[in-house]
Amino acid sequence: MKRFLLTLLAISLAVGSLGCARKSSEPDLKPTASGSALVESSGGKQIGAVGALLAQPLVVQVNDDQGSAVPGALVQFTGPPGVAFDPPQGITDSSGQFTTNVALGGMAGRYELTASTWTKAQKRIDLKLEEIALGYQQQLGHQLDEKHCARCHNPESTTERLSNFDNLEVKPHAFTEGDTLNKMSDADLSAIISHGGPALNRSALMPPYGLTLGKAEIQALISFIRLVSFPPYQASGTVYGGK
Amino acid sequence: MGTPKNTPSSIWRELFGDPIRAFGVVSLLLLLPLAIAPAKNYFSEWRHYQNQYLKMIRSRGEAVTLQRHFQGGIQQIWLPELGVVDRCTTCHVGLKEASLADVTTQPFRRHPVIPHRLDQFGCVVCHRGQGQATTVEEAHRSTLAWEQPILPARYIEASCGQCHLNALTGTPQLNLGRHLLSRYGCVHCHTIKLPAGSAVQPTDDPPSLEHIADKTTREWIYSWLKDPQAYAVTATMPNFKLSDAAARDISAFLIASSTPIPGDTAPVAPSKTLPDPTAGATLYGQSFCASCHAVQNAAGNVVGGDVGPELTRVGSKVKPEWLQVWLRNPRIYDAATAMPHYRFDDRQVGVLAGFLGNKTDPDLLANVHLDPATPEQIAHGKTLATEFGCASCHEINGTKKPENFAPELTRVGSKPTNQLIFLPGMAHTLPDYIAAKIRNPRSFGAALKMPQFSFTPAQVDALTTALLSLTDRAQSLTLSLAVPAPPASNYQPAGKAGQLISDLACFSCHAINGRGGDMAPDLTWEGSSVQSQWLEEFLNDPNTLRPALIRRMPKFNLTDGEIKELSDYIMTVYQTPAFDRDSMPASYPLAEVEQGKQLFYSKYGCQSCHIVDSKADKGYVGPTLTQVGSRLNPAWIYHWLKNPQALRPGTTEPNRGMSDEDARALTAFLIMQKGTAKQEVKK
Numbered sequence: 001m002k003r004f005l006l007t008l009l010a011i012s013l014a015v016g017s018l019g020c021a022r023k024s025s026e027p028d029l030k031p032t033a034s035g036s037a038l039v040e041s042s043g044g045k046q047i048g049a050v051g052a053l054l055a056q057p058l059v060v061q062v063n064d065d066q067g068s069a070v071p072g073a074l075v076q077f078t079g080p081p082g083v084a085f086d087p088p089q090g091i092t093d094s095s096g097q098f099t100t101n102v103a104l105g106g107m108a109g110r111y112e113l114t115a116s117t118w119t120k121a122q123k124r125i126d127l128k129l130e131e132i133a134l135g136y137q138q139q140l141g142h143q144l145d146e147k148h149c150a151r152c153h154n155p156e157s158t159t160e161r162l163s164n165f166d167n168l169e170v171k172p173h174a175f176t177e178g179d180t181l182n183k184m185s186d187a188d189l190s191a192i193i194s195h196g197g198p199a200l201n202r203s204a205l206m207p208p209y210g211l212t213l214g215k216a217e218i219q220a221l222i223s224f225i226r227l228v229s230f231p232p233y234q235a236s237g238t239v240y241g242g243k
Numbered sequence: 244m245g246t247p248k249n250t251p252s253s254i255w256r257e258l259f260g261d262p263i264r265a266f267g268v269v270s271l272l273l274l275l276p277l278a279i280a281p282a283k284n285y286f287s288e289w290r291h292y293q294n295q296y297l298k299m300i301r302s303r304g305e306a307v308t309l310q311r312h313f314q315g316g317i318q319q320i321w322l323p324e325l326g327v328v329d330r331c332t333t334c335h336v337g338l339k340e341a342s343l344a345d346v347t348t349q350p351f352r353r354h355p356v357i358p359h360r361l362d363q364f365g366c367v368v369c370h371r372g373q374g375q376a377t378t379v380e381e382a383h384r385s386t387l388a389w390e391q392p393i394l395p396a397r398y399i400e401a402s403c404g405q406c407h408l409n410a411l412t413g414t415p416q417l418n419l420g421r422h423l424l425s426r427y428g429c430v431h432c433h434t435i436k437l438p439a440g441s442a443v444q445p446t447d448d449p450p451s452l453e454h455i456a457d458k459t460t461r462e463w464i465y466s467w468l469k470d471p472q473a474y475a476v477t478a479t480m481p482n483f484k485l486s487d488a489a490a491r492d493i494s495a496f497l498i499a500s501s502t503p504i505p506g507d508t509a510p511v512a513p514s515k516t517l518p519d520p521t522a523g524a525t526l527y528g529q530s531f532c533a534s535c536h537a538v539q540n541a542a543g544n545v546v547g548g549d550v551g552p553e554l555t556r557v558g559s560k561v562k563p564e565w566l567q568v569w570l571r572n573p574r575i576y577d578a579a580t581a582m583p584h585y586r587f588d589d590r591q592v593g594v595l596a597g598f599l600g601n602k603t604d605p606d607l608l609a610n611v612h613l614d615p616a617t618p619e620q621i622a623h624g625k626t627l628a629t630e631f632g633c634a635s636c637h638e639i640n641g642t643k644k645p646e647n648f649a650p651e652l653t654r655v656g657s658k659p660t661n662q663l664i665f666l667p668g669m670a671h672t673l674p675d676y677i678a679a680k681i682r683n684p685r686s687f688g689a690a691l692k693m694p695q696f697s698f699t700p701a702q703v704d705a706l707t708t709a710l711l712s713l714t715d716r717a718q719s720l721t722l723s724l725a726v727p728a729p730p731a732s733n734y735q736p737a738g739k740a741g742q743l744i745s746d747l748a749c750f751s752c753h754a755i756n757g758r759g760g761d762m763a764p765d766l767t768w769e770g771s772s773v774q775s776q777w778l779e780e781f782l783n784d785p786n787t788l789r790p791a792l793i794r795r796m797p798k799f800n801l802t803d804g805e806i807k808e809l810s811d812y813i814m815t816v817y818q819t820p821a822f823d824r825d826s827m828p829a830s831y832p833l834a835e836v837e838q839g840k841q842l843f844y845s846k847y848g849c850q851s852c853h854i855v856d857s858k859a860d861k862g863y864v865g866p867t868l869t870q871v872g873s874r875l876n877p878a879w880i881y882h883w884l885k886n887p888q889a890l891r892p893g894t895t896e897p898n899r900g901m902s903d904e905d906a907r908a909l910t911a912f913l914i915m916q917k918g919t920a921k922q923e924v925k926k
Contacts, residue, residue, distance in 0.1 A: 051396025053701045101700050106396030137356040151864045167861035205851040211898035
């Protein structure tokens with residue numbers, strides 16, 4: 001009886017481990033070539049919503065010593081927990097590029113993603129890409145920015161929105177200009193949005209929005225500005241221990 | 244097992260020798276199992292997390308505040324109206340602590356800012372999961388007794404859509420998903436009922452096929468049926484993955500069942516003089532066809548609007564005679580089309596038809612060779628058309644729109660996973676199932692009827708989000724708790740002007756009284772806004788108010804009578820009750836004008852967005868104001884300056900909180916800006 005039970009246990013263990021093994025094995029990717037450099041083609045520095053797919057896929061290219069594209073090389077994407085790549089790894093196509101769709105994690109903030117490829121000597125080459133995930137509040141702020149601010153504060157034009165930046169005598173600060181905006185407190189930003197440029201002794205070309213936007217909307221806008229600024233904004237105040 | 248020296252009887256005597264000893268032993272034995280419950284409680288997961296939390300906050304600067312906020316034991320949010328019994332806050336202790344912004348480890352993260360309060364809505368209404376559970380596994384994942392795992396952040400906007408049936412600014416993904424359900428005609432086949440009783444309506448307006456033989460050839464229908472996106476990358480028609488024989492038979496049936504267009508379809512007399520080769524492109528540009536129709540350029544980019552079909556290869560599709568009839572008056576072929584009836588003369592129709600007819604793709608039909616259809620093929624085509632539910636979207640002679648053709652999706656967001664058949668290898672969750680089904684429906688079985696759509700990954704996510712919002716909770720919610728969608732307006736202006744507004748398809752771009760598109764300005768109060776002379780001139784020859792816009796008002800070649808009719812109607816009917824149109828004088832003292840100029844350039848800095856002096860000013864965010872004095876009514880200018888959003892909700896011009904004097908002075912300055920009209924007066 002005891003022997004029978006033991007055999008049963010052994011068989012079930014073997015079956016179980018086989019099943020698990022099959023599950024964990026990934027599709028075989030056999031690189032046919034390897035490069036010596038990894039460059040970003042497109043998809044970096046995007047702004048997306050938490051958890052959602054980024055609008056543009058990430059495209060990276062593997063190059064060789066001469067700087068020409070290498071088809072058939074292995075590329076792998078990794079990121080902080082919660083980030084999903086579809087597909088997470090693959091072989092570069094005929095133009096030496098590999099494309100993946102990214103969904104950022106569930107928490108608002110900056111995400112540093114890593115693309116890796118391997119040289120002939122199995123040396124790993126990493127490329128860092130940064131993406132920004134907007135939470136609910138920042139996303140509201142982003143929309144308000146598009147509607148009310150971007151036409152002057154964003155020097156870049158799109159087909160739907162021609163930038164008014166070049167037409168202004170006093171140039172507004174882009175929201176990514178962390179060097180300037182990070183020095184301003186939340187109260188200052190709120191004042192300049194609510195009461196216009198003259199409130200902080202700045203240009204009168206910046207109109208007041210205090211009667212157009214609600215308090216929560218201005219808060220949302222500030223929280224968006226803080227998230228996209230470069231270099232990243234560090235909240236001032238008590239620095240807590242134990243981190 | 245005792246030691247060999249002790250016989251069983253001696254152990255027995257040792258333990259139960261006399262009644263008191265026996266009682267003590269039995270009590271001890273009973274106590275042991277009783278101790279399991281408190282021990283299990285003591286070592287429970289949630290207590291572990293609470294201890295961890297206390298340890299974490301001890302080293303922080305604001306430890307005292309946090310400790311004061313902390314409440315030990317099982318916490319519960321009970322909201323009978325929503326059916327919420329949530330104990331999530333037992334472990335997620337720091338949700339409301341704003342100072343924990345830097346904490347990234349769960350379960351101690353603070354909740355990001357949202358418009359709702361935790362104690363009014365609980366957690367599972369948005370996040371799903373099992374609220375009563377107090378273990379990680381049971382609360383977050385699917386268990387045997389609970390099928391509703393945590394909703395991934397990717398689809399979290401679906402939860403907003405349970406109560407909010409209107410479009411929220413904070414839920415772009417949900418809004419896009421809902422738009423796509425209508426735009427791609429999902430709701431032609433799948434019924435989606437809204438809690439209030441109405442159903443989601445499609446907005447794709449698939450063409451009627453009753454006169455299809457007049458419009459195009461059987462070869463084109465065949466190639467379209469085989470792969471709609473090969474003809475136009477933006478086509479919303481899905482790919483049914485038909486076999487060659489099926490496409491051959493359906494195209495045969497459609498041609499055979501087609502009847503001629505009723506009405507005046509006389510061809511245009513060919514013009515004697517050779518048209519200028521650039522005339523077609525010029526007319527296409529002047530008529531702003533690109534506001535609604537897209538064309539794929541050499542670089543592969545699709546440029547233009549998506550109200551009408553893409554025209555990249557239109558010359559390979561439509562018959563030249565049909566195109567002329569259509570351009571002359573589209574309402575002859577389709578009375579309800581979104582295309583305006585441009586009053587083109589015969590020469591213009593010829594030029595434009597010639598231009599569009601040249602947009603061909605020789606490869607499209609190169610390999611299509613169809614023999615004449617046999618009666619059997621036509622009959623088989625009819626069977627196939629019924630089987631694939633073609634009549635769900637298109638009107639076809641001899642077939643009826645099928646009822647309940649595809650599964651109803653009213654409660655699809657709450658569908659139990661045990662009713663789903665998953666593909667091998669896919670995650671067993673409802674969101675994954677829905678996304679896979681949208682992405683590649685036929686992967687669930689080659690015999691399935693649902694066609695293949697060409698959605699981008701973001702569109703699949705958006706659609707999944709919109710479908711996940713259709714839950715039992717959404718259906719059973721007390722109506723007072725739901726935020727309804729704004730009621731659909733079926734406003735129809737009356738009389739001759741009303742007919743003109745329909746004929747010109749004004750609603751395709753402009754909204755009036757809640758009905759119509761958002762491409763162009765809302766005209767509900769246009770009569771209070773503009774001057775009648777300007778309106779007449781504008782209808783005769785629309786010029787551009789906003790130089791930065793690509794989409795513009797086309798020229799409809801209206802007759803003087805039609806212009807008068809339209810302008811009179813707009814000026815009389817579309818008036819705001821907010822103010823009297825004649826409440827402001829038309830001319831002002833020079834001092835006031837001068838003061839207004841000062842205010843415009845210095846205090847309010849209007850030139851950052853508007854142009855008054857076309858030489859000095861550069862701003863082009865708002866409309867150009869060089870002729871605003873001959874365009875707008877002074878009372879409108881005054882009230883607009885006082886509060887723009889009161890006259891047009893959501894407009895971008897900020898409310899400056901102007902005093903009455905400032906607004907009056909600015910009105911005085913602006914009303915003097917008569918542009919070219921002013922110069923004519925001088926001469």
